[in-house]
Amino acid sequence: MSFSTLIQHCLTGISLGGAYALIAIGYTMVYGILRLINFAHGEIFMMAGYFMIFSMASFPWPISVTITIAGTILLGVAIERAAYKPLRSAPRMSIMISAIGVSYLLQNLATYLFSALPQSYPEIPILKKIFQIGAVSASLVTFITPVLTILLVYALVMLINHSKIGMAMRAVSKDFETSALMGIKINNVISMTFVIGSFLAAVGSILYFTDRMSVTPFSGTLPGLKCFVAAVFGGIGSIPGAVVGGFVIGVCETALVALGYSTFSDAFTFVLLIVMLLFRPTGLFGEKNIDKV
């Protein structure tokens, strides 16, 4: 493999990893607060793809991006209100089944509304501009993705560490009941978590699908699961961990595809998950959690 192909693959991998990182943050934040794998997160990401397709049909791209982000946030919060909130005191298995139910519903709804055939994803001209450096050529989106990811994560970390709502989020994730007793409005905090998660999923979806060119009702499932693995890899509940996990999985997956093992690139993620859970169940940056009787 020549040097320029190697660079090319690295760029692709880092760009994919950036999109994964943004989605993984959504998982890690929801898990940190509700202790729930939001199985529907991958489907929220997929729906964001469809929102973009339909808004681009009639608006210029800056407005479409805004519409997509707003629509995705609304969807995320609506799911939380309708499917998770009524089950807050139910056993954990019920909430998980509810999350799977929502993901099943969104998939079938998308198949019904937009058909199971792949719909071509609209191009944002600026993002698709090709840059040529020596033998390496890449579109702008490849460069923008990692930079944007880092910027957004920085902003998010600032928000969580230095704002009132951020402090409330940290409190709720430490101890649900005590923070409620201290006068924190739990429902607002949870909604805020879903707002942030869905916002990042929408941005991630735009970056991811611009490279992939088409959306199907099932194109959210596998990226969703991979991003959950990324979140576990980095230590669930930790935002820097999710970002690192996203990049690791993106780069490894691209490397496997480049080496010709594309059938195993999906399987690899889950092998990574099982190995990680065996040797370091708390992930790279996770806090140790001890169950008390």
Add this chain to the structure above:
Amino acid sequence: MMMKKSMRILLSGFLVLLVAVFLLMVEQDKAQNGMLLSVLEKGVILAVVAVAMNLLNGFTGLFSLGQAGFMAIGAYTTAILLIPVDAVDSVYYMNGINPGIKAFKTLLESAPGAVQMAYPYLALIVGGLMGALFAALIGIPVLRLKSDYLAVATLGFSEIIRAILSSPQMDTITNGSYGLNKIPGFSSILITFIIAGVCIGLMALLIRSTYGRAFKAIREDEIAAEAMGINLFRHKELSFVVSSFFTAIAGGMLAMFMRSIEAKTFSITLTYDILLIVVIGGLGSITGSVIGALLVTASKEWWLRFFDTPLSIGGISIPLFRPGFRMVVFSVLLMVVVLFYRRGLMGDREFSWDGLYGLIKRLIKRQRPSKGGAA
């Protein structure tokens, strides 16, 4: 008032006989009752998977989502063993078949008649054992995980299985992404019902044994169960292996029912479909799972078909009805059950003759005043 034991056995025997006679009657006219037959057969196969999933999720409290993977293992093993030797070349037309498998099949041709008669059942059991073997291996690392991690790890495992089955490296065994076809099925639907009945019966016996009580103890409180002297890992592993064994057998039966399989059949959606059955039937109820499987399959494949075909009432066509609407209705139904009827059809109760008798008695009592009023 409890019924006498002999009475209950008599009633159960009568029910079994009734089902058998009904099936034989339905099968007399295969062309006329094609839909009913296929719904019944698929329903009863899914019932086995649903009960197996219930054993794990409802009785042991292990939230596993690997059902599709184990079904794939069983289906592929059974299918590879059963494809007749003269059909092999046309099935594996792309890459050729592994010479070892072909030699085995040719050898089998010359086996005595009794072996050939028992061969399909043996193939199913071998499929089940393969599933159990994989479950035992995967269970050692995975069963140490807690609820949601276990769910994702088993889901991931089922994806790994699917990737391996359809990979080009396995072309001469699983025929890669082309899938397998020309799988011979059973001659009568009665055989499928008997096998399914035996599988479900064995699982019910396990649940009613001391092991089953240990499973339930683990479900209620792991730490308390461990303190009572239940070996957590051994019981979880047992539950996982047994459940996977029967899931794989059902996978084999599904392969024999569908006649052709491909790796795509066993995607995550299949696991979700089975979860839907278990939840609608009630987590922790065997009879609930069986009823759920038959009801869901019948409404999905048959009764609710009309949701997918354009409908017009009085010349006005209703735009809602077009392909895909059926599945939307189904997922909404699942959400309604999850949110409002969390216990499903049966909750964690089981069907019993006493229960039915009590129900009828209560219904009659409630109706009597209104009857009196009418007279």
